[in-house]
Amino acid sequence: MIKRLFLCALACITFATATADEGMWLPNNIKSRIKEMRKMGFKLKADDIYSDDKASLKDAVVQFGGGCTGEFISPDGLLITNHHCGYSSIQKLSSVEHDYLTDGFWAMSRSEELPVPGLTVTLLVKMEDVTARIAAGENEATIIEEAKKKHNADKASIEPIYYGNQKVLYVYRTFRDVRLVGAPPSSIGKFGGDTDNWVWPRHTGDFSIFRVYADADNEPAEYSENNVPYHPARHFKVSTKGVEEGDFTMIYGFPGNTQEYVTADAVEYVAEVSNPMKIALRTIRLDIISEAQSKDVATRIAYAAKHANIANAWKKWQGESLGLGKLGTVEKKKEYEKAFAAWAADKPQYANLLDSMHAAYKEVIPHYFARELFNESILGMEFFNFAYWFHIYDAAGHKLTADKQAEARKTYLNDYRKEIDHAISRRMLSEYIARMPKENVPAPLVAAIKEHGTPEAFVDYMFANTRILTEYPLTREKYIADPMVQFAGWFADALAHNRKYAYRNLSNVPAIEKWYRTYMQALREWDKERAFYPDANFTLRVAYGTVTGYENADGEYHTHLTTLDGIIAKDNPEIYDYDIPQSLRDIYKNKDYGRWAIGKNGKQSVPVCFLASNHTTGGNSGSPVLNGKGELVGINFDRTWRSTMSDIEFDPTICRNISVDIRYVLFVVDRIGGAGYLLEEMGIK
Numbered sequence: 001m002i003k004r005l006f007l008c009a010l011a012c013i014t015f016a017t018a019t020a021d022e023g024m025w026l027p028n029n030i031k032s033r034i035k036e037m038r039k040m041g042f043k044l045k046a047d048d049i050y051s052d053d054k055a056s057l058k059d060a061v062v063q064f065g066g067g068c069t070g071e072f073i074s075p076d077g078l079l080i081t082n083h084h085c086g087y088s089s090i091q092k093l094s095s096v097e098h099d100y101l102t103d104g105f106w107a108m109s110r111s112e113e114l115p116v117p118g119l120t121v122t123l124l125v126k127m128e129d130v131t132a133r134i135a136a137g138e139n140e141a142t143i144i145e146e147a148k149k150k151h152n153a154d155k156a157s158i159e160p161i162y163y164g165n166q167k168v169l170y171v172y173r174t175f176r177d178v179r180l181v182g183a184p185p186s187s188i189g190k191f192g193g194d195t196d197n198w199v200w201p202r203h204t205g206d207f208s209i210f211r212v213y214a215d216a217d218n219e220p221a222e223y224s225e226n227n228v229p230y231h232p233a234r235h236f237k238v239s240t241k242g243v244e245e246g247d248f249t250m251i252y253g254f255p256g257n258t259q260e261y262v263t264a265d266a267v268e269y270v271a272e273v274s275n276p277m278k279i280a281l282r283t284i285r286l287d288i289i290s291e292a293q294s295k296d297v298a299t300r301i302a303y304a305a306k307h308a309n310i311a312n313a314w315k316k317w318q319g320e321s322l323g324l325g326k327l328g329t330v331e332k333k334k335e336y337e338k339a340f341a342a343w344a345a346d347k348p349q350y351a352n353l354l355d356s357m358h359a360a361y362k363e364v365i366p367h368y369f370a371r372e373l374f375n376e377s378i379l380g381m382e383f384f385n386f387a388y389w390f391h392i393y394d395a396a397g398h399k400l401t402a403d404k405q406a407e408a409r410k411t412y413l414n415d416y417r418k419e420i421d422h423a424i425s426r427r428m429l430s431e432y433i434a435r436m437p438k439e440n441v442p443a444p445l446v447a448a449i450k451e452h453g454t455p456e457a458f459v460d461y462m463f464a465n466t467r468i469l470t471e472y473p474l475t476r477e478k479y480i481a482d483p484m485v486q487f488a489g490w491f492a493d494a495l496a497h498n499r500k501y502a503y504r505n506l507s508n509v510p511a512i513e514k515w516y517r518t519y520m521q522a523l524r525e526w527d528k529e530r531a532f533y534p535d536a537n538f539t540l541r542v543a544y545g546t547v548t549g550y551e552n553a554d555g556e557y558h559t560h561l562t563t564l565d566g567i568i569a570k571d572n573p574e575i576y577d578y579d580i581p582q583s584l585r586d587i588y589k590n591k592d593y594g595r596w597a598i599g600k601n602g603k604q605s606v607p608v609c610f611l612a613s614n615h616t617t618g619g620n621s622g623s624p625v626l627n628g629k630g631e632l633v634g635i636n637f638d639r640t641w642r643s644t645m646s647d648i649e650f651d652p653t654i655c656r657n658i659s660v661d662i663r664y665v666l667f668v669v670d671r672i673g674g675a676g677y678l679l680e681e682m683g684i685k
C-alpha cells in the first residue's frame with residue numbers, strides 16, 4: 001500500500017494535472033476550459049470561440065493548403081499564413097523574370113493578384129459529437145452524407161477522439177480560387193533559414209498574404225475571372241497594441257499529430273530507436289548535399305527546398321530525443337504504468353491490458369522499424385521512385401509512352417543532380433545493409449552485392465550502367481533490363497509489406513492502437529485529477545497560454561521579444577541565410593521606423609518575433625495568435641528547440657511556441673512592400 005502510494009506520488013505529480021498551458025482543446029467543448037482561460041486574461045465567452053448558431057472566431061480560421069493554418073483578416077477575404085506555408089505557391093508562380101521567392105511580390109490592386117492553381121483553403125462549417133448517435137446504431141457513412149447535404153458542404157468526416165472513445169463529425173467547405181496578394185522577399189520571410197529553424201532568438205518574417213474568392217453568391221467555386229472576394233462570416237481584428245510578458249494568448253488552428261498518452265514502450269522506440277536511426281541517415285544526406293551546395297550556386301538553389309525539407313524533421317528529432325531524455329519520460333511512464341497496473345490488478349477488464357499492449361509493441365516494432373529504415377535509406381536515393389515507376393507501371397501492363405516518360409522524369413528528377421544522388425546512394429545502401437535484419441533484405445540484392453563485392457561497388461555499377469537518368473525516351477527492352485529498374489523491382493514485396501505498417505505513429509498501427517481505446521478509458525477512471533485533452537489529428541483546436549520567456553540553460557534566460565536590432569546583428573551579405581534586403585538596412589540606418597517604433601533599452605527598434613507558452617505542433621504553422629479580446633497579435637510558425645518533445649510530453653517550464661509579431665508583418669507590408677493599402681483594408685488607420 002505504502003509502495004503504491006509512493007509510486008503514485010512520483011508519477012501522478014508529473015502527469016496528474018494538465019498545466020494551464022498544456023493541451024489542444026476541442027473548440028465546441030471549450031466551455032470546460034473557459035473559467036481558467038478567463039482567469040488568465042481571456043475576455044470573451046465560449047460561444048465567441050465556437051458556435052453553431054452565430055458567427056464565431058472559428059469562421060475566421062481555415063486549413064491552408066492541407067498542412068497549415070490560415071486566417072481571415074478583412075471582410076473581403078484577405079487571408080494570412082506563414083511564408084513557409086505559401087512557399088510552394090510562391091515558387092510555382094515564379095520564373096527567372098519574376099522571381100517572387102527572391103524579390104517578394106505585392107499586388108498593388110486586386111487585378112494584380114495571382115491565382116494559384118491547385119491551392120485550396122478549407123473552412124470548418126460545423127463540428128458535432130456523434131458518439132451517442134453511432135452507439136445508437138446510426139451508420140457513419142449516412143451521417144456524413146446527410147451532413148454534407150444539409151450544410152451544402154463538399155467534405156465531411158468522422159474522426160476518432162481519444163482513440164475512438166469519442167467520435168466527432170467535421171463538416172467542411174473547400175475554396176479553390178485562392179490568389180497570392182503579397183509575400184516578402186525570402187531574405188525576410190525565410191530569414192535565418194535552416195540555421196535558425198527551431199531556434200530562439202528568432203528573427204523570421206514568416207508570413208504571406210492571399211485572398212479567397214467565391215462566386216456571386218459568396219459560395220466556393222472553381223477559379224473564374226467573374227469570382228469576387230469571399231466575405232467570411234467573421235474575420236480577425238488586427239491589433240497594433242503589441243504583447244507584454246504575461247499577456248494571455250490563444251492559438252486557433254489545425255495541429256497535426258501528438259501522442260501524449262502512449263506507454264513507455266512507444267516513447268523508448270521514438271527516443272532511442274527510431275529518431276537516432278533517422279537522424280544518422282539524414283545527417284549523411286545533408287552533409288553530402290551541403291558540401292555540393294557550397295561549391296556551386298546553381299546547386300544551392302536546386303537543392304534548397306530539398307535540403308530544407310530533410311533538415312526540418314532532422315533537427316526536430318534531435319531536440320525531441322534530447323528533451324525526452326532530459327525529462328526522463330520513459331522512466332516516468334514506467335512508474336506511471338506500474339501504479340496503473342497495481343490499480344488495475346483486481347479489475348478483470350483492465351488487469352491484462354498493459355501486458356497485451358507490451359506484447360503488441362514487441363510484435364509490431366520490428367516491422368515498423370523496417371518500414372522507417374526503408375523510407376530513410378532506400379527512399380533517400382532520389383532515383384528510386386523514378387526507377388520504381390518504370391517497374392510498377394510496366395508490371396501493371398501500361399504502355400510507357402514517350403509522353404508518360406517525360407512526365408515521370410519531370411516529377412521524379414526535378415532539380416536533380418546525378419553526382420549528389422550517386423554519393424548519397426552509396427552511403428544509403430551501405431547503411432541499409434548494415435542496419436536491416438538479414439531476413440528483410442531481398443535475395444537478388446544480397447546476390448548482387450556479393451557479386452560486386454560491397455554495397456558501394458554495386459551502387460557504382462548501377463550509376464555507370466543505367467540509362468534512365470540520361471536517355472529519353474527508353475524502349476521497353478532497355479528499361480526492363482536497366483539495373484536501377486531491376487533494383488527497384490526487388491523491393492516490390494518489401495513495399496507491399498511496409499504498406500501494412502504505414503501509420504502516422506507506431507502506436508497507430510491497428511494491432512497496437514486497438515488497445516488504446518480501453519487504455520484511455522481506464523486512465524480516465526483511474527487518474528481522476530488529470531485533465532485529458534485529445535491528441536492532435538489535424539482537426540481544429542484551441543490552445544491557450546501566456547506570452548513568456550524561459551530559462552534556456554542555467555543562468556541563461558531567453559526573453560520573450562526580438563527586434564530589428566537582432567536582425568541587423570545577424571545581417572551578413574556573405575551568408576545566404578542572413579543577407580537582408582538593402583531597404584531594411586537603410587531603414588535601420590536612418591532609424592526611420594515611424595509608427596512601428598517601440599522603445600527598447602532606451603533606444604527605438606521594431607518588434608519582430610515573440611515567445612508564448614501555447615501547446616502547438618506541426619500544422620499549427622500560420623495559426624492566429626490572439627490576445628484576450630480575440631484580436632490578432634501574431635502568427636505562429638515554430639517552436640523552440642527545447643520544446644520539440646511536447647508532441648509526447650509537454651513541459652510548461654520550457655515549452656514555447658514562436659510567433660511573428662503582427663506589428664513586424666505590418667511594418668514589412670507597409671515599409672518594404674509599399675502596400676499600405678492592405679493595412680487600410682485590415683482596418684488599421
Ligand code: ARG
Binds near residue numbers: 084194197
Ligand atoms: N520548423 C518549422 C516547421 O516545422 C518551420 C519550417 C520551415 N522553415 C525552415 N527553415 N525549413 O514547419
Ligand code: GLU
Binds near residue numbers: 616619621
Ligand atoms: N513549423 C511548423 C508547421 O509548419 C510548426 C512548428 C511546430 O511543429 O510547432 O506547422
